[in-house]
Amino acid sequence: MYDYKAPQRDIDFVYREVLDYETHLQSFPQYQDLTWDVWTAIVAETAKFSEEVIAPLNQSGDAEGCELEGGEVRTPTGFKEAYKQFAEAGWQSLIGEEEFGGQGMPQSLSTCLIEMRGSANWSWASFIGFGLAGAKTLKAEGSKELQQTYLPPIYSGETLGTMCLTEPHCGTDLGLMRTKAAPQEDGSYRISGTKIFITAGDHDFTDNITHIVLARIEGAPEGVGGISVFVVPKVLENGESNGVSCGSLEHKMGIKGSATCVMNFEEATGYLIGEPNKGLRGMFHMMNWARIGTGVQGLCHAELGLQKSVGYARDRLQMRSLSGVKNQDGPADPIIVHPDVRRMLLTQKAIAEGGRLLVAYCAQLMDISDDCPDKEKAKRAHEELSYLTPILKAFMTESGFESASLAVQCFGGHGYIKEWGVEQNLRDCRISMLYEGTTGVQALDLLGRKVLASQGEAMKPFMGKVATFCEDNADHPLAQQVGLVSKKLGDLTAKIGAAAMKNPDEVGAASVDYMMYSGYVVMAYLWAKASVVAQQKLDAGEGDSAFYDAKLKTAGFYFERLLPRTESLAKTMLSGASNLMDMDAEQFLSQL
């Protein structure tokens, strides 16, 4: 069935050879013990856990799903046992602060491991991420007391967590939020309201769950300026149940092994994190982390689909190659001989490996942003990451979905059948363009809130690196192409900025095409960088030449077959808002 294998060779190439993580890690005083041998051993352990423990539960988890029984969520067979093994090995403590029982390892290592667990079984992985997301908010905004109470059980794996934002009438538009928080004399709050789409809202992995909840303190101003953020445990410190319960489970297209809950808060005891009415700031600590994690999800589905479809394309015998029989002894040639099958496989390979470069690049910025002693360097990394986050989230999930659909296509009719798991991979992937801010929301964040609002300043940290790379490799044909498309991105930005001065709808009219264009440019830069490194290794006669040769070919494919999509995007993003805005709302169903 083409079982998942962790791409350890490419992880080493991307993190060590291209992005020089050895030097990167050694530049931090606190990561001196994290040598490359240690990193590699940790990766290998997670590879083994991903391949042997959770990958085998991926299809069965989809078939079985979660069930709500007597008010408690039962997860698919094997899920909670896998978690027990995972938690007991201490994995949840990896990036936690040492003062709260964590191991103090870098974000980048965690991100690297998320890819493997997520590719093996995204539904299972979805349970374990949000506690750490909530920890971000607690760490950044919470009082020492709250941190001391809630962080240690998260890092020990004793509790998991959630992000409770969405309500039935309010997803993107958090200003419409209705969940209420009534202050109590002891300084706590009573939280009441209904939250929907809550991943891991309830489950049987842990006895307690740490909910991070957005709510409105009684009398708070309307809109997003009246939202506060609270920590609400499922079980109170005194051992009593809090007023939090799962009302129902959503029936979804995919990620069926993940519990997506309607959560009812009925006078639940909660504790304010940070200042009243500043909840959005607290929320963004976890949201940015969740967006990066969702970008990783795009990579996960691309990698899993790639592995399955290459396996099938090598085995499935059908038709003869047009350029002559390749499998003389068989009744037909394996379909991997057909050019269009290769186009579909290489598209997936370019997206998966390019996506890994993008994830690893962003993860490096997370380390610097969070931990670099040089505050100026940290600030620049934060700004660069802020620019890249919506691109990673939206471009990688859109590309991951294209990739997952091509994996189905490689299987022909067999791809539509549950047996092979590729249709599940496509269903599981589809959510990634929706949650943690849709593609459209990311695109507006990128173009409107970041690039145009800063008059282009937001692009500079990244584009500066691109310019340096292009100068340093002025004779390299791929670097030359990167120079051209990145320069054109600057021109496009200026044109849209000028149009937006006259009509703010020009931003939304261009935003998704602009985001996709930006994604192709970012990935082109990373593929060119990888290509330069691979060529150096080949020239030096180091390592496995077939690996580096495959890198060069995949890079070449990316530039010749995927990057040209920017040409159409450039045209459509400049086509203006009027072809969207001129139609009356009533005319959209004029056909009826």
Add this chain to the structure above:
Amino acid sequence: MYDYKAPQRDIDFVYREVLDYETHLQSFPQYQDLTWDVWTAIVAETAKFSEEVIAPLNQSGDAEGCELEGGEVRTPTGFKEAYKQFAEAGWQSLIGEEEFGGQGMPQSLSTCLIEMRGSANWSWASFIGFGLAGAKTLKAEGSKELQQTYLPPIYSGETLGTMCLTEPHCGTDLGLMRTKAAPQEDGSYRISGTKIFITAGDHDFTDNITHIVLARIEGAPEGVGGISVFVVPKVLENGESNGVSCGSLEHKMGIKGSATCVMNFEEATGYLIGEPNKGLRGMFHMMNWARIGTGVQGLCHAELGLQKSVGYARDRLQMRSLSGVKNQDGPADPIIVHPDVRRMLLTQKAIAEGGRLLVAYCAQLMDISDDCPDKEKAKRAHEELSYLTPILKAFMTESGFESASLAVQCFGGHGYIKEWGVEQNLRDCRISMLYEGTTGVQALDLLGRKVLASQGEAMKPFMGKVATFCEDNADHPLAQQVGLVSKKLGDLTAKIGAAAMKNPDEVGAASVDYMMYSGYVVMAYLWAKASVVAQQKLDAGEGDSAFYDAKLKTAGFYFERLLPRTESLAKTMLSGASNLMDMDAEQFLSQL
């Protein structure tokens, strides 16, 4: 829940106003009674049936699915009752020949009705199509005796049918087929083998089922030149069961209300249709029909997704318009005010309405090809349809899938939940790019078997019409653009043809991009034609100006936002085979 409504206004526009079906139908001696009033009344009846009888079973059919019970397939609740009503009203006889109990109506009318039933409930509609597909083969190749035995019960609705082609090891590559046919003394054959992916292979709609089966007569030559086609009834004329049974049902991503069967033939009695070893010719009569029907499926999912997402976008209040508050009295603006939501809705609208034009255009060619007394005209129509069939099938299913995914996207997270039916629409749509020949197979058929094999002759009937239209509307800006992209398509064809002379893999390397390019050109021509007609109506002050105005705007959107995709496709299709073929099969998983 934004229930399906048949787009009767647009059907009238497309068939009557743009394609002048009144004149078209009146040009056939046999369709004199089919006035526009009659046509419209038939459309209205099917609209009513689609909206009121089968649309309400679409989501319940997905949830319930088909079950195999005691060797017989049970269809979802309500499905067989809907069929009873449908069959009793005589709908299966619509296009049947009068000598066999049919009403002798044109293909085009049937195709127009398929759209409505398919949009309302594709799974239900999937049961009723293949009997008529089989009738094509029986009519074209079968003996008078076979026709007299098998056609009347198909047209009366007493039996339904199947197309039994695929086997576990042979989908595209029919030459690998193993199902055997042993000749008997009475002239019949005993058929033995296993067929998979058989739509409507068994069900409870009818007592008898007419299977059209490809098999190899004992001693036949290897490969496709040894395949014959048989009719194999589920129940023999003497009332006994034949050796045909459903072994199991496939578990699929979507179309769960449709029974996709593994069919076991164990010495089943069958009757040869036409000559031995000429089965592929017989097969193509039904396959071409099935491919057009699958192209219609792309339209169906685009239309259904459009209706649901427009409904939701008008109702869902979230965020304020960037260009000023539009819904002063509400807590937020409906999301249809946001440019990117409009981009997603208009993409769907352009694909659905453009797809309707394409379907109706091809259906007109079917009428002429099958029934025109002028044999030369019929031959030209046949050639034009032969060129357009792979485009309709592949371009419309790829576009339909894009469209169905955008419908999900318009709903945000709610699109991923079963409640609204848009995730089902996406799952149901995904099969359309796989069955009846994948997108890759269609693209090779178009570029290899048709365009290049004929040295471009295959394009001429259609391109001649495009040229005439462009000359007649030389001042029209959309016609000018059609002229440019169609001329460029000719240039691209010549370039690929030249490259293919040196390396046959260049065909497969360019084929899917070429097919998509061709699809955008064909749809551009039809949108330009529709635009000219809409402008004439507006100028003449006829009819509902908002309708025609919406047409002009949707056409404008198509040319400014979708047609520019041809620019990237032109570049990638010319990028050559080497970026696909140079990688060794072993290198595709070099990341592991």
